[in-house]
Amino acid sequence: MHLYRERAEMSPDTIGFALLLLGVLLLLAKIIRVKWRLAQRLFIPSSIIGGGLALILGPDVLGRVASAFGADGFTESGLFTADILEVWGSLPSLLISVVFAALFLGHRLPGFREVSTVAGPQIAFGLTLASGQYVLGILLALLVLGPVFGLPVLSGALIEIGFEGGHGTAAGLGNTFAEFDFAEGQDLALGLATVGLLSGIVIGITLINWAVRTGRTTELHQNATPSVTEQAGLVEKQRRRSAGTLTVHPSSIEPLTLHFGLLAVAVIIGWLLLSALQWVESFTWAGTIELFAHVPLFPMAMIGGIVVQLAIQSFDRHEVVDRQLIERIQGFSLDTLIIAALGTLSLQVIAENLGPFLLLLVTGLLWSVLSLVLLAPRMMPDHWFERGIGDMGQSLGVTATGLILLRIADPELRTPAYPAFGYKQLALEPFFGGGLVTAAAIPLLANFGAGWMLGGMVVLLIGSLAVGLLHFGRRRQPPGEPATVPFEQA
Known part of the structure; x- marks a missing residue:
């Protein structure tokens, strides 16, 4: 029997119940995370566990098993109705705009000199990772994926979309894939994002252990491992902090409501910008090519967030915008997005394209790992492992993956890796990892x-390598000297 009765038309009750089911799955996933030791050791996010539950209970797993045993009531959509899956399928493209609109809200936008001083090497390394994913992906598409497996050249973008972009970007580009007759690209990208995120955690922790044993870390030493409470994803009572600050009195407006309103303004600004660009394109070169007609909303929502933040820096004298509340809304949107995207993932598409999927996966993993081991020591002037491990994790999953690995390698944040990582995000997020x-x-x-x-990405790859190796790499400091930019100054 289905959890919810099917109806002829989509109703508000169906939409509401689909959202409630996501909350229940996330709660079950958190309980599993607290109880399951393997998930704790691998730092698997609850959203991934919840998405896995939704996938198992959906049409591609439970539905197929039920079909094999003759239980026809579950064959179409598993334990859920087709309407619920339809709601879940539409959520990622909506929520990703909220996630990207929140990237810069509440963060003071630094000046060019400040960013270049602290994060110059990080930006060069991040550009190397991102452009290299495109170069290797397009070469793979031209030489193997197209001639051997018959996939379009668009498959060359899947490594960057799935790894650097993550679940949100892959889900948000669903309509774009469909418009260019490559609908299976979204499922392949979501599969890459899932395996990449898990691999990023597993490989990252393995590399951290290797770096500690071989003396390549500057802050983390042997036997310094996360506590049981941290592995379970809990915060010890004595270390707990508020999830947000009451910057306005709730009698006038609820602070959460205020911050949601700012995000709404950012998304609307992004929509107006995209609509304006599409209108201009319709009167210029739209007769020959179409570019902005296929660009989704979320990168423009990120630009809208920058516009709102610039206005905040100029006029918010009372400092009513709280970054922690923005992050809570962003985190909720991302968790919901991931579980909805994984719950509607098509395993059949991945199975039908298993060869290309594995080639893209192995290529992306090798590029990120070898870049950390071989390039990061030669591109970073100091604390190369702490700086590089965060970028490697982010290039295989999401920003949170990079931050988890960075915090494990530098638990007290004594190196310049954390502020450099943040400034690098400010410089690169508008373009890569889900940007323009x-x-x-x-x-x-x-x-x-x-x-x-391919030509543009090769030029960018060579340029970022040259800057990193020949400029920043030559600034490497003698052992024992302090970092060029201490964390406290940044």
Whole structure:
């Protein structure tokens, strides 16, 4: 029997119940995380566990098992109805705009000199990782995925979309994939994002242990491991802090409501910008190519967030915007997005394209790991492992993956890795990992072909490598000297 009775038309009750089910799955996932030691040791997020539960109970697992045993009532959509799965399928493209609109809200936007001083090496290394994913992916598409497996050249963007972009970006580009007759690309990208996130944690912790044993870390030493409470995803009572600050009195407006309103304004600004660009394009070159017509909303919502933050820095004298509340809304949106995206993931598509999927997966993993081990020591002037491990984790999953690994390698945040990572995000997020370049990659490949995209990324890869190796790498300090930018100053 289904959890909810099917109806002929989508109703508000169906939408509400679909959202409630996501909350129940997330709660069950957190209980599993607290009780399951393997999930704790691997730092698997509850959203991934919840998404796995939704996937198992859905049509591709429970539905197929039920079909094999003749239980026809579960074959179409598993334990859920088709309407619930339809609601879940539409959520990621909505929530990803909220996630990206929140990236810069509440963060003081630094000046160019400040960013370049603290995060110059980090930006060069991050650009190397991102552009390299495109170069290797497009070469793989041209040489193997197309000729051998018959996939379009658009598959060359899957490594960056799935790994650097993560679940949110992969889900948010669903309509773009469909518009260019590559709907299976979304499922492949979501699969890469899932395996990449888990691999990022497992490989990252393995590399941290290796670096500690071989003396490559500057702060973490042998036997310094996270506590049982931290592995369970709990915060010890004596270390707990408020999830937000009451910057306005609730009698006038609930602080959470105020911050949601700011995010709404950021998303609307992004929508207006995208609509304006699409209108301009319709009167210029739309007769020959279309670019902005296929760009999704979320990168423009991020620009809207920057516009709102600039206004806040200029006019918010009372400092009513609290970054922690923004992060709570962003975190809720991302958790809900991930579980909804995984719950509607098509395992059949991945199974039908298992060869290309494995090739993309192995290529992306090798590039990130080898970049950390071989390039980071030569591109970072100091604390190369702490700086590099965060970028490697983020290039395989999401920002949270990089931060988890960074905090394990530098638990007291004594190195410049944490502020450099944050400034690097400010510089690169507008373009890669779900930014404008990521969003435009599919239309660019479709309209201009692989040659132009490959050539541009090769130039960017060579340039970032040159800056990192020949400029920042030569600033390496003698052992024993302090970091160029202590964390306290940053």
